[in-house]
Amino acid sequence: MALVVQKYGGSSLGTPELILRVAQRVIATRAAGHDVVVVASAMGDSTDDLLDLAARVSRAPGPARELDMLLTSGERISNALLAIALTDLGQPACSLSGPQAGVFTTPEHGNARIVDVLPTRVRQELDRGQVVLVAGFQGLCKDTDDVTTLGRGGSDTTAVALAGALRADVCEIYTDVDGVCTADPRVVPAARVLDRVPYAEMLELAAHGAKVLMPRSVEYARRHGVAVHVRSSFTDRPGTLVADRPHPADQEVEMEKTAVTAIAHDRGVALVTVTGVPDDPTRTAKVFRVLADAGVEVSTPVHKGTRGHVDLSFTVAHTSAPTALTALHTAVTDIGFTAVTCDHQVGTISVVGAALCSEVTATICETFAALRVRVGLLTTSALRITALCAQDELDRAVRALHEVFALSTDNIGDQAAVYAGTGRGW
Template sequence: MTTVVMKFGGTSVANVERIRNVAQHVKREVDAGNRVAVVVSAMAGTTNQLVGWVRETSLLHDAREYDAIVASGENITAGLLAIALQSIGIQARSWQGWQIPVLTDSAHGAARIIDIPGEKLRERLDSGEVAVVTGFQGIEPNRNRVATLGRGGSDTSAVALAVALRADLCDIYTDVDGVYTTDPRVVPKARRLSRISYEEMLEMASLGSKVLQTRSVELAMVHRMRTRVLSSFTPPDEIPAAHPDTWHEIGTIVCDEDEIVEQQVVSGIAFSRDEAKITLRKIADRPGVAAAIFGPLADANINVDMIVQNLSTDGKNTDMTFTVLQSDLVRSLEVVKSAARDIGHFDVESSGDVVKVSVIGIGMRSHAGVAARMFTALAEKGINIQAISTSEIKISVLIDRAYSELAVRTLHSLYGLDAE
């Protein structure tokens, strides 16, 4: 008997008809004799509507009341799915975060899960009951208040619940049928990966891939929870029930790299258009200047990614370029300009007309020349690189937004990722 956690996102439960379709996916697992827990998001558009009502009521609002309101969307979905399951003869019960309980810290709106005592749910699963659990929400125990995990938090809820239940598999159902080598809308020859390592998936999630939420991948990697991405729009009877012999037959398994027999040098190409570049010119070249700039940015919770520093020819000044999220550009400029009071005058330039393109693959650890091939291929297409950042398994470049699709297609072909 396999224990499986099934997570369904907002598009998968967008209306009653789709909720009935989800019930058929759950029925397939129950009929196979598996223990099943289901994690659900709010119906598509519901959370946005709830957030809009909060902001319409007051732009300045209590974070605890905000969480109480926006968490209600998942309550509706869980109740509807439980009723849909009961209507087809399946024993099911809905569970809200506080009932389990999903214990979180006190950072309302962006809470982190501290613990999920799983004994109560395991007993229900052992008795044959399907637990339908609200994603995105938990309870902050100090004040006994509902706390939400931030947008996309249902993925994290599902993986955390799978860990607590000691599940064999966590299935994330979405509107795509797996993880692709890149966005198929940009590269029609992109192909679905049958397996991808936790490390690669984490890089892809943080570098622009929207398939899985970054925190959920981090959690899966820490606990080595095997996670599968598949589509809820695939007919339920075309997906085998969860079993070690059939896990690889459909979707994409996110797993330990030891489980991937044939490792390519590069597994995927990710890109992010939500990037902005800030350049500081004629900064005094002396100790403490970088700290005076990036310290206040960190204090403002602004994440800085790529950093390039060039010393001027006179040896007295330096130019510094770095990237932030486009949504943080205005705040970043305000913080940077205020730093001039401490380090002296410098010129500031900014641009939101950039894109970050990344090459990702665990095979890069043991293969030389991956970066050189990347830079050469982009140069041959007339694409100028404005900044570079690297890790053990990825290389990211910042380029002009106009060349984003050309760069992705070029690199996808360069590393042999096109489907035959």
């Protein structure tokens, strides 16, 4: 008998019919002899609906504490409905809020981080034979005794954190796609679902545009050794296991070969260039300080000096671009730059895999060249090579690279398939 944590996203819980379907899946897992803890998101777009309601009673809804109190009701509703459905189907179930489940966080309302998980109550309810439903995306700040929300990726992170604290055998993330693919199937029809992706590579994919998991939950899983199983809530396909430790003896593959796992792309970035910064380490440090203080995350920075001044380029999330520009312009005298430009018509493509070498970099550049696509920035590491290009070139470049690295074939022994272990059991 295993202990399974299952997380269902909003799209899997959008209607009462879908909730009943989730209930059936939970019961099937129980019937297979496993203990089940479920972390459910709010139904469909109900979080947005709650935010709309708030905007209709106030032009600048607040305080943050009250917004969190409001938003956390979304998960309470879906969990309670699921508990009602399960009970009705003969399966004892009990829904717990994040605080009841022992999820403790930092005090930042709207963007709290998990500090600790003490799932005593969860264990008690499991021991009574119940399915335990935990509201995702929320916790309790011990210092203030207030309810907090975890921000983006919060429900996945709740599920992974609970699985870690309970030492569950697996954390299943149910979503509306079949698993982690070799590329976005909407862009690359030949994309294939991967059987297994190691943590470090999944982290790179998630951080560079793969939407299926949030980087935050992957980083949590990596740091705490939680096996994450990404599956569709609409099919019975096997999905993707995110975990290390495949069994080498099960794999008839060359053991040290370069292996491209998948290609991520990200349309959601903007390229910011700060020109004419005086060539003085204090000034350039200020650029990064100003952005960090404004909460802007910066990727792939490049700086280039020419005769007494420096031009700094970097990418930020689209959504952070206005904040970044405001922060920089506010500090213009302090930093002493001459101009800031922001290009939204760009995107990044990241080739992720193992033992990536110069050969892979050269192949990527040649693929871009054959398409006559200009590479803006290029960054490399052992696990990821990222190139920036014009946004309208993104799709065909992703397709071409998917083809060049032969990612649609699943031959064991093939370059693309070193990680595609055959054993899927956990």
